Amino acid sequence: MKKLFIWIKNYLNHPLEIGAVLPTSRFASRLMSSEINKSPDNVVVELGSGTGKITREILNRGVKEKDLILVEVNENFSKILKSDFPKAKIITENAISFLSNYQKNYSNKITHIISGIPLVSMTEENRDKLCELSIKNLHSKGKFIQITYFLRCSFSKKIINQYNLKKKLVGLSILNVPPAFVWKIEK
Numbered sequence: 001m002k003k004l005f006i007w008i009k010n011y012l013n014h015p016l017e018i019g020a021v022l023p024t025s026r027f028a029s030r031l032m033s034s035e036i037n038k039s040p041d042n043v044v045v046e047l048g049s050g051t052g053k054i055t056r057e058i059l060n061r062g063v064k065e066k067d068l069i070l071v072e073v074n075e076n077f078s079k080i081l082k083s084d085f086p087k088a089k090i091i092t093e094n095a096i097s098f099l100s101n102y103q104k105n106y107s108n109k110i111t112h113i114i115s116g117i118p119l120v121s122m123t124e125e126n127r128d129k130l131c132e133l134s135i136k137n138l139h140s141k142g143k144f145i146q147i148t149y150f151l152r153c154s155f156s157k158k159i160i161n162q163y164n165l166k167k168k169l170v171g172l173s174i175l176n177v178p179p180a181f182v183w184k185i186e187k
């Protein structure tokens with residue numbers, strides 16, 4: 001209940017950045033994490049982890065907490081993540097700057113990017129930058145999984161065409177407020 005209160009308070013202060021009235025449901029989170037291939041070599045990055053609802057399902061999928069990188073710009077949410085997932089790497093930073101510096105800080109390419117970031121409420125320039133940097137840091141067989149409340153894929157046609165990407169609708173979760181679509185982008 002305390003986490004929900006913190007969520008709503010932060011949503012009222014930063015509605016566009018948070019982008020959802022409520023945290024993602026277990027059902028939609030499961031739909032996203034079902035796309036994670038089971039492998040000991042996974043490098044999983046969650047962008048916009050919020051209060052950790054999708055994170056829980058990523059762990060339930062078998063990813064080890066110590067192998068997980070959580071990127072969250074909101075300091076109040078980041079504090080919750082640090083206390084609930086003490087073995088994960090929690091990066092309190094804008095996802096764009098995290099991805100810009102990824103290569104300098106990490107040796108392995110990312111196998112899965114799980115994103116709850118509301119790409120549609122970003123400026124077109126920032127959205128394209130985030131998508132482009134994600135693709136550059138993604139393993140050749142990697143996946144970018146995005147939740148959105150619109151039927152349209154959040155990656156622009158420009159980026160899809162420029163990098164010759166494949167996009168696929170993974171599914172719709174009606175048991176989410178609001179109902180959510182999950183998209184998969186692959187190289």
Ligand SMILES: C[S@@+](CC[C@H](N)C(=O)[O-])C[C@H]1O[C@@H](n2cnc3c(N)ncnc32)[C@H](O)[C@@H]1O
Nearest residue numbers: 017020023024048049050053073074094095116
């Ligand atoms: C729709 S919420 C999803 C939260 C959580 N993953 C969930 O599903 O319940 C979006 C989250 O992305 C974070 N966020 C928005 N823009 C961001 C950015 N540029 N970099 C990092 N985090 C960002 C927000 O603070 C918020 O926690």
